[in-house]
Amino acid sequence: MGRQLSWLKSGLAAVAALVLTACSPTEQGLAPEATDNKPSAPASTPGGEAAESGTLPGVPTAEQARTELAGLTVAPHGSMAGYSRAKFPHWAQQGEKCDTREKVLARDGTGVQRDEECRAVSGRWVSVYDDKTFTSASDLDIDHMVPLANAWRSGAAGWTQEKRKAFANDLTHPQLLAVSAASNRSKGDQGPDEWQPPSKPYWCTYARAWVSVKATYELSVTEAEKNTLTEMLGTCSS
Template sequence: MAALLAVAGCAGQGGGTAPGDAKGGRPTVSGDAKGPSAGTVPGIPAADKARTQLARLKVAPQGSMTGYSRDRFPHWAELGDNCNTRETVLERDGRDVRRDARCRAVSGTWTSVYDGRTFTKASGLDIDHTVPLANAWRSGANTWTQEKRKAFANDLTRPQLLAVSAVSNRSKGDQGPDEWQPPSKTYWCTYARSWTAVKSFYGLTVTKAEKTTLGTMLDTCRR
């Protein structure tokens, strides 16, 4: 697994079917669902550090979508042993995950931190890019090399990838935090810290509205 960490969104879709439980019905919803175990999603800064990072982010209008394609951000990267980035995140964010010989998650339990839904089938999940690929393109990634865009789309060392419900991921699309926030307000603090950390590391810009909303979301963090 150490080798996986060397691999560094439009929201990343997992190509799954509509969300459902193990019997193919609706997912369960739990108000106190905790999602991925504490500490499993890497690189989330403390709130004070995130505020410092946010203050330093360059404010600029969103750029053009001219030339954008998801193919400009190659994903999901092969990591050896038949595994790719998507399957690695599914194992990391789930509990009691079992994989087959092709590294596909065949059983386990996942809780989507965006909306509190719990799944026992990986097909109900998408792997979300915290900062969507199209949003990154509009805020500076259009000038990157293809190699850097690939690293961004497969980043396992920062809080850029997360297994969430397909419904929440597709509702988010490529919107920034000023346009879309996780339905579960208890995740706003973590979401803002994660978004800010990713944009800070990659030197991406934020809009004025985006920066203001991130500050408001960081204010929900416990002091």
């Protein structure tokens, strides 16, 4: 009788263990406790032009850019007489000890760590112009999508100093982005008809951003510039 009772207790214990296993939180649709401290995977976002723009703010759709391009004044380049980068004060203070450069570095990078003076001391950046990756902020320049000298000869020569400062530090429109120093210096003050990003997949975003900045600030384009922008917008998926 003792042996039968012992066998019965063992059997009941085994059945209980099976029931507990079958009713685990995962099987019941309940989230198990996180043990690796990893954040949840972000929800997927639809692809297309907005996704391709990355961190660059205010980039219009290709259709909007084509409409804006059609409305731009076409004129030859103006004179460079009187031009100086000092007439476009940058980088302006943006609060919390951060200037415009540091704001763009933080926006365009991943895992960016800053010191007490708001300087980026570590992080990871991908230069969209040439598809190169960097882990040191000193290897990066902040590019003005529409270069200061280009703006000067297409209308900014007649602006006030305050408006030129706003243009040079614009964080709202697609005017500033962190790229490799090599690509930025290769571009210089050239327009799209003279220089395009080496990474052709970025041409669509580049053209949309360029047109948007020129439209926002009512700057003119040359005939060659307009023709090239039209071709670059032709690389967009829609």
